[in-house]
Amino acid sequence: MRKDAGSAIYQLVRRGQAETQRDIEAETGLSRGTATQRISELIAAGLLIEGPTRASGGGRPARGFLVNPHYRNVVGVDLGESQGRACLFDLSGAKLDQQVFALDLRADPGVTLDRVEDAVAMLDVSAMRSAPIAAVGLSVPAPLDVASGRVAMPSVMYGWENLDIRQALGARIGLPVAVDNDVNLLCLAEQRLNWPNCRNFAFIKIGTGIGCGIMVGGRLMRGASGTAGDLGHIQHGLQPAPLCRCGKEGCTEAHAAGWALARDLRGLGFDCQDARDVMALWLRGEPEALAALNRGSRVLGKVAADLVAMVNPQVLVIGGQLARAGEAMLAGVRELIYQRCLPLATQQLVIALAAETDDLGVLGAACLAMDEIEV
Amino acid sequence: MRKDAGSAIYQLVRRGQAETQRDIEAETGLSRGTATQRISELIAAGLLIEGPTRASGGGRPARGFLVNPHYRNVVGVDLGESQGRACLFDLSGAKLDQQVFALDLRADPGVTLDRVEDAVAMLDVSAMRSAPIAAVGLSVPAPLDVASGRVAMPSVMYGWENLDIRQALGARIGLPVAVDNDVNLLCLAEQRLNWPNCRNFAFIKIGTGIGCGIMVGGRLMRGASGTAGDLGHIQHGLQPAPLCRCGKEGCTEAHAAGWALARDLRGLGFDCQDARDVMALWLRGEPEALAALNRGSRVLGKVAADLVAMVNPQVLVIGGQLARAGEAMLAGVRELIYQRCLPLATQQLVIALAAETDDLGVLGAACLAMDEIEV
DNA sequence: CGTCTTTTGTATAATATTGCACAAAACTAG
DNA sequence: CTAGTTTTGTGCAATATTATACAAAAGACG
Numbered sequence: 177m178r179k180d181a182g183s184a185i186y187q188l189v190r191r192g193q194a195e196t197q198r199d200i201e202a203e204t205g206l207s208r209g210t211a212t213q214r215i216s217e218l219i220a221a222g223l224l225i226e227g228p229t230r231a232s233g234g235g236r237p238a239r240g241f242l243v244n245p246h247y248r249n250v251v252g253v254d255l256g257e258s259q260g261r262a263c264l265f266d267l268s269g270a271k272l273d274q275q276v277f278a279l280d281l282r283a284d285p286g287v288t289l290d291r292v293e294d295a296v297a298m299l300d301v302s303a304m305r306s307a308p309i310a311a312v313g314l315s316v317p318a319p320l321d322v323a324s325g326r327v328a329m330p331s332v333m334y335g336w337e338n339l340d341i342r343q344a345l346g347a348r349i350g351l352p353v354a355v356d357n358d359v360n361l362l363c364l365a366e367q368r369l370n371w372p373n374c375r376n377f378a379f380i381k382i383g384t385g386i387g388c389g390i391m392v393g394g395r396l397m398r399g400a401s402g403t404a405g406d407l408g409h410i411q412h413g414l415q416p417a418p419l420c421r422c423g424k425e426g427c428t429e430a431h432a433a434g435w436a437l438a439r440d441l442r443g444l445g446f447d448c449q450d451a452r453d454v455m456a457l458w459l460r461g462e463p464e465a466l467a468a469l470n471r472g473s474r475v476l477g478k479v480a481a482d483l484v485a486m487v488n489p490q491v492l493v494i495g496g497q498l499a500r501a502g503e504a505m506l507a508g509v510r511e512l513i514y515q516r517c518l519p520l521a522t523q524q525l526v527i528a529l530a531a532e533t534d535d536l537g538v539l540g541a542a543c544l545a546m547d548e549i550e551v
Numbered sequence: 552m553r554k555d556a557g558s559a560i561y562q563l564v565r566r567g568q569a570e571t572q573r574d575i576e577a578e579t580g581l582s583r584g585t586a587t588q589r590i591s592e593l594i595a596a597g598l599l600i601e602g603p604t605r606a607s608g609g610g611r612p613a614r615g616f617l618v619n620p621h622y623r624n625v626v627g628v629d630l631g632e633s634q635g636r637a638c639l640f641d642l643s644g645a646k647l648d649q650q651v652f653a654l655d656l657r658a659d660p661g662v663t664l665d666r667v668e669d670a671v672a673m674l675d676v677s678a679m680r681s682a683p684i685a686a687v688g689l690s691v692p693a694p695l696d697v698a699s700g701r702v703a704m705p706s707v708m709y710g711w712e713n714l715d716i717r718q719a720l721g722a723r724i725g726l727p728v729a730v731d732n733d734v735n736l737l738c739l740a741e742q743r744l745n746w747p748n749c750r751n752f753a754f755i756k757i758g759t760g761i762g763c764g765i766m767v768g769g770r771l772m773r774g775a776s777g778t779a780g781d782l783g784h785i786q787h788g789l790q791p792a793p794l795c796r797c798g799k800e801g802c803t804e805a806h807a808a809g810w811a812l813a814r815d816l817r818g819l820g821f822d823c824q825d826a827r828d829v830m831a832l833w834l835r836g837e838p839e840a841l842a843a844l845n846r847g848s849r850v851l852g853k854v855a856a857d858l859v860a861m862v863n864p865q866v867l868v869i870g871g872q873l874a875r876a877g878e879a880m881l882a883g884v885r886e887l888i889y890q891r892c893l894p895l896a897t898q899q900l901v902i903a904l905a906a907e908t909d910d911l912g913v914l915g916a917a918c919l920a921m922d923e924i925e926v
Numbered sequence: 927c928g929t930c931t932t933t934t935g936t937a938t939a940a941t942a943t944t945g946c947a948c949a950a951a952a953c954t955a956g
Numbered sequence: 957c958t959a960g961t962t963t964t965g966t967g968c969a970a971t972a973t974t975a976t977a978c979a980a981a982a983g984a985c986g
Binding site: 319388390392393397400401405406409410482485525 | 860900
């Protein structure tokens with residue numbers, strides 16, 4: 177930190193928090209001379225490139241800087257429950273190539289790590305690669321104690337509890353590795369992509385399950401043991417209180433998650449196994465599916481209102497499979513938030529849908545990897 | 552920041568995050584030479600003093616450092632609804648003197664600021680003063696947008712909405728002023744006093760009202776507009792849902808706050824106006840009061856569980872008038888948290904009572920003031 | 927075209943910090 | 957007492973940063 181003003185500058189630009197030399201001087205507190213010198217060094221070294229100049233307000237327009245997308249590449253890996261995906265990105269977040277592989281999280285972790293290692297090796301020899309791979313980010317579908325690098329039990333990742341994933345994978349592929357849980361990384365990707373200047377941010381994923389990532393002061397809030405944002409298992413007093421996957425009754429998930437809506441729709445005679453099926457029924461215009469989404473939306477709205485009351489984010493983004501229902505899903509969330517929260521908390525609150533892309537998870541993992549790049 | 556390694560060192564020691572030179576080197580990243588030099592300068596300037604040496608583990612014991620309590624004094628001011636209190640502190644947090652004054656927050660803010668100004672002036676000539684007053688911290692019983700220095704409407708502070716309190720008071724007394732709301736400052740005081748190494752901390756105040764302060768990464772989480780931690784008005788599905796002071800129904804406060812318990816006890820024929828009366832009945836051993844506290848405790852437990860699920864603090868402290876009931880108040884909170892939250896979130900969670908002191912509010916204000924001291 | 931404004935570049939002396947090597951101090955354990 | 961461990965102090969050359977002042981660049985505006 178002391179050693180490297182250049183690193184601080186690079187990180188600011190990379191995160192979109194500074195675009196011009198003036199921004200950089202203001203954000204870092206560096207003097208003009210130092211900023212000038214370091215910036216030109218970064219450009220000479222190929223880390224930064226000149227971007228478009230900012231609009232002028234009567235004076236010389238400010239020169240904009242961008243990260244050189246082709247200085248390095250990174251790999252983002254998303255481990256799903258039955259499939260893994262490793263994508264190669266340049267530093268602008270553009271996807272260059274990908275590898276998909278089957279996996280079984282209940283099997284020996286070593287097998288899964290083999291798959292990841294293979295996928296990274298394939299990407300390393302990809303024709304699309306534009307620069308050396310500098311780091312790998314990994315998204316896992318389980319709560320993670322980032323301090324120890326271990327998944328928390330119980331989760332879908334049986335047998336992983338004693339493995340320091342970061343270290344184990346790093347030793348295999350010989351690159352810096354960063355790991356976090358999937359929802360945190362969706363949150364990170366959405367913030368970096370679409371809300372780079374928002375420092376108090378929340379992302380709720382409503383798909384088969386329900387989870388949430390929270391950013392405070394521009395950083396992911398992981399909590400003391402890595403479980404912050406666990407609103408899927410906040411319990412409601414609603415009757416009847418259906419049994420949840422976690423063994424408790426009346427959790428948010430048991431009312432509103434994809435698996436719960438699918439369960440309800442099956443009860444009405446539909447063939448509906450998961451969140452994807454729920455959305456298919458909704459797309460077909462089945463009124464029962466819309467009704468289920470509306471009900472789910474309002475239950476989600478309750479915890480979203482709790483979240484807004486407690487965390488007071490500036491932007492709240494709803495993502496995940498069920499968020500593709502758009503306003504059908506936002507309506508209840510908006511309703512409950514505006515009904516229940518202080519005007520002061522909601523006045524400036526933006527409630528939005530996530531970018532419609534399947535790559536958000538791997539992109540988040542890639543963002544994490546980019547944070548690992550030493551300059 | 553760049554200019555002053557000494558300042559960084561001083562702040563670390565002041566906050567209890569570093570006690571020895573080794574700690575300081577590790578926390579700041581400074582080199583040994585710089586640390587040695589800056590520390591001796593700080594001692595020469597009277598900012599730090601030598602404390603007791605740490606226990607040795609087979610080698611030379613580390614020299615401990617403390618802030619010199621008598622380098623400066625600060626004033627913490629707590630504005631209550633009918634009374635204000637300004638206390639003079641040294642930098643160890645020892646209270647040296649105090650001034651109490653009547654006030655009416657519904658009156659012209661100028662009158663109140665006059666009172667505060669007078670109180671500070673009195674403390675400045677107090678015989679107990681051990682050093683020049685360096686800054687003033689102010690606790691206000693209303694949500695505050697720290698960015699603009701203004702209280703949020705609606706609140707008990709009618710007529711204050713267009714006043715930048717920090718600036719207005721600073722102009723009057725000619726000292727740096729910091730302002731925050733009361734619950735945040737209780738949280739800050741409790742953390743600094745009793746949990747200096749805890750960086751993910753939460754404090755719930757249950758008195759006449761209910762509020763909460765949250766610290767993430769060692770800093771108060773104020774949220775985008777200063778309303779973070781508003782769990783007093785999270786609504787529950789419990790029936791009947793009593794009308795709350797805020798106009799909504801079924802809020803946490805309407806079930807569990809001091810005013811609500813007093814309302815219930817009045818309904819049972821007791822003469823009970825506020826939290827203090829509730830505690831008096833409890834101390835007298837009235838079973839109805841204990842029952843009310845138990846009910847309140849379990850409602851509070853629900854939002855506390857929500858808080859733990861969302862924020863995952865390492866330490867949760869319960870304070871305020873009703874917390875003097877001790878286990879009677881903690882029981883329900885513990886019960887609901889352990890029942891509802893993930894084991895991972897509760898395994899290492901400490902749930903404790905706040906220090907039993909009326910000075911926590913002014914001490915929090917003083918802590919805020921200490922943060923304003925330029926070194 | 928000149929004037930104004932804003933942004934950037936450069937030079938310089940004064941400070942501040944790092945990394946390293948070596949030494950000394952102050953303990954514990956046996 | 958001796959050997960080992962941990963912590964602290966010091967000196968020095970190489971870097972890094974600041975503050976400041978002045979100059980130049982690049983646009984808007986009339």
